Amino acid sequence: MRLTILVPLLPLAGAAILLLSGKRWRGSSAGWLATGLVAAGFVVTLILFFRLLGQPPQHRRYVAHFFDWIQVGTFRVALDLRDDPLSIVMALTVTGVGSLIHLYAIDYMHGDPRFTRFFAYMNLFVFFMLTLVLANNFLVLYLGWEGVGLCSYLLIGFWFDRPAAANAAKKAFITTRIGDSAFLIGIIAIWVHFGSLDFGKVFGAAPGLANGTATVLALLLFAGAVGKSAQLPLHVWLPDAMEGPTPVSALIHAATMVTAGVYLVVRTHRIFEASSSALTIVAVVGIVTAIYAGLCAIGQDDIKRMLAYSTISQLGFMFFGAGVRAYGAAIFLLVTHAFFKACLFLSAGAVMHGLPDEETDLLRMGGLSRLMRVTALAWVVSAAAMAGIPPLSGFFSKDQVISAASLAGREALWVAALAGALLTAVYMGRATFLAFFGESRHDGHPHDPPPAMRWVLVVLGAGAAVAGVLGLSAGGGALLRFLKPVVGPPAERVAGPPEAVLSLISVIAALAGIGLAAFVYLSGRFDWQAFRARFAGARQTLARGFYVNDVYAGAIVAPAKAGAAFLAYLVDDRVIDGAVNGVGGSFRRLAGVGRLLQAGLVRRYALAFAAGAVGILVYVAVRL
Amino acid sequence: MRTPISYFLLVSGTLFTIGTIGVLLRRNALIIFMSIELQLNAVNLALVAFSRQNGNLTGQVLTFFSMVVAAAEVVVGLAIIVSLYRKRRSVDVDDARMLKW
C-alpha cells in the first residue's frame, strides 16, 4: 500500500540530487541516474499493477494516506495517493515511455553544457506527472497539473538564449494558465458544492448533481483540459513548443503532459455524465479540433510542427472518444498514441541530427529510407499505426473511438470522425513519402543514430505495432476490461451497422488517405510542386493554422501589451516611482535648503550667535 | 561721585556693541580677535561699575579673574591664528571654510 509513494518519489529524488549537486556529475552519468530512477519507478508501478491484478475487479482500489496536508477550519486536504486501474495504466505509460525517452536523451543531449540540468528537469517533470495521475483528490492533482506546466516551461525554454525558445515557453505557460485558472475555479466550486475534494466522496455524490451545476462544473474542468491538452481555442502553444529539444517534445508534448487533460475528463466523468450537454460539448470540441489540426498538419513543412499538429489532432480524437462515453477506448488510444507518437518524434530527432543544421524542413529531405534503415522502419511502422492500418495498435484503438460514435447512434459525429481519420492518413503519408522516399533533396550524411537511441526506437516501434493486443475488441479487450471498475463498461451498441462493418470502413478510409498521399508525392505522376505554387494562398492558410495565432496576436496580445505598457510607463514609472522619488526628492530639497546653514563661514556662525543672544535678551527684558 | 552709575553702564554697552559689530563685519582674524577683547573689556567696566554701586569688591574680583582668563585666551587664540596662517598663508576668516558641507 505504502509502496505507491515510491513511484513519484524516485524521480523527485533524482531531480533533487541533480539540481543540488549538478556540477559533480561528469559525462553522461547524470543521464543514467535519471533514466535509472524512472525505470525503477516503472518497476515499482509494475509491482503495484500485479498487486491490483491479484484482487477481484470490484476491490481494485487502494487509497494510501500519507499525511494531512491542509487543515483550515472545515477545509481539509490530505496527501493521498490512489492505486486503481486508471491511475496505474497512466503511471505505467508515464514511467515506461518516460524511461525510454530518458535513455534516448542521454545520447541526444550529449555535449550540451547544461546536460545535468536537463535531466533534473526531466525527472522533476516525471515526478509531477505521476503526482497528477496518482492523486486521490483534486488539490494533489492540481499540484501535479501546475508542476508539469512549470516543467514544460523550463524544458521548452531549455535553450533560453534562443529568443524563439524563450518566447515559446512563455506562450505555453500563459496559454495554459488561462485553462488552469478556470480549472482552479472549478475546484473551488467543487469544494463549495461537495464540501470535499476527495475523489471518492465527490464521485460518489456526483450523480446527484443538478443539471446546471454539473454543466458548469464540468465545463470549468474541461477548460483546464482544453488548455493543457492544446485543444481549440487554446492550442496555439503546442506548435511553438517544438522549439524545445526533441526528447522534450516526445515526452511532454506527445506522450504525457498533454494527455493529462484526457485523463482529467475520464477521471471526473461522473460529473460530466450528470450534465446533459457537457459530454456533447467535449465531443464536439474534440472532433472540431481534430479536423482543424489535421488540415493544418497537411500544410506544415516543418516535420516537428507537423507532428505537433498531429498530436493536437489525436488528442482531439481522445476527447471525442470521452465525449461519446467511450472512456476505455479513449484511454486505449492515449496509451497507443504515447508509443507511436513518441517513436515518431524520436525518429524525427534522429533525422534532424543527421542532416546539416538540424534540418526540419520536409522539402529538404527525401530518400532517407535508404540511408537510415532502422529509423525509417520505426517511423513507417509508427506512422502506419497512427493512420490506423491493421494489425498495428493504432487500428484497434482509433477504430474503437470512431466506432463508438456510431454505436451510440450519433452518425453525424461518426462521419466527422471518419473524415478526421482520413486526414490523419493523408498528412502522415505526405510526411513519410516526402522525408523517407523519393529522390533526396538534401546535402548531409544522414545515418542511423547511436545504439542507445536506436534501441529505444525499436522498442517504441514494436510497442506501436503490437500494443493493439491490449484492446482487441471493445467488449473483450484486456485493457478495457481492466479499466471497467473505474470507467464503467463500454457502451452497448445502440444503433447503426455492426462493429465489423465499421472497422472495415475505417480501414478503407485510412488506406484511401495513404493512397492519395502516395499518388501525389510518390508516384511522380502529379506535379505537387506546381500544385503547391498555384495554391500558395491556401497552403499558407493551412501552414499558419488558419491564422488563429495572428488573430490572437492582434486581438488579445497587442491590447494586453498596450495595457501593460500603459501600466508600466504611466502608472509605474510616473505615478508610483514619481511618488516615491518625489518623497525622496523633497527630502533632498529640504536638506539642500537646510545645508545652506552650514556654509562653513565662521562669520555667519557669529551672526547666528549674536542674533540668538539678542533674542534671549529681548525675551528676558520683556519678562521682567 | 557725581556721575551716575548708569552712564558707565551705557558706555560699557556702547563699547560692547561696537565690539560685536567688529566681530561680525571684519574678515581679518586678528581684528576680530581684538574686537572680542574689546567686548571683554566692556564687560569688565560694567562689573567694576556694579561693584561700586553695590558697595562690595565682588565685582572687582570677578574683573580680575576675567582679565587673567582673557590673557590665557589671547595666548592660545593667537597660537591658533599663527597655525592657520602657516597652513593657508592667509588670515582671512572667510577662507577657513573647512566646515563647509
Place this chain on the structure above:
Amino acid sequence: MADWVAFWVIAPIAVVSAGAMVVSRNAVHAALLLIVNFFTLAVFFLILGSEFLFVVQIIVYAGAIMVLFLFVIMLLGVDREVGLGEQLKGQRVLASLLGVGLLAEVVAAVRLGVGLRRSALPDFRAVNQGGNVQALARVLFNHFFLPFEITSVLLIVAAIGAMLHGRRHVGDEETIDALPEAEEVAAK
C-alpha cells in the same frame, strides 16, 4: 566734580577709539587704537574706585596682551591694507540691525535696572579699608581662594597649549590652497 570732568573727557575718547579700531584697515593702527581704548578704561576703573585694576589693566592688557598682538601682526606680516568689501550677502544689514538692537536693549536694561538718574552710592572708602590692594587681597585670598588656584593652573595650561600649537612640524611647508585673492595679497 573731578569725576564728572574726567568722565566727560575720557568717555568720548573711549567710544571713538573703539569705533576707529573696528573700521581701521591697517592692523597695526587697530592695535594701537585698542591700546588707547584700554587706557581710557583704566581711567574709568580709577574713577570707580579700583586703583588695583587701573594698574593691572595697563600692565596686563595694554602692556602684555596688546604687545602680543603686535608681535603676531608683525610676525605674520599682515599689517598691510586689507579690503573692507563684504562678500557675504546680508551680513552688513543684519549686523547693523543687531547692533542697533543690542544698544537699545542695553539702554532698556539699564533703565529697568539701575535707573538713568543719579542715585545714592554707598561709601566706598569703608570698603577700600587699608587701600584697594589690601582690601582686594583680603577678599581674594579668603573667599575666592579656590578660583585663584584654578586660574593659575589655567595659565599653565594655556602656556603649554600655545607652545604645542606653535611648534614647527616636519612637512610644515605644504599649505592648503587658500582663495586666489588671499594668495595675491600674500604674494604682494
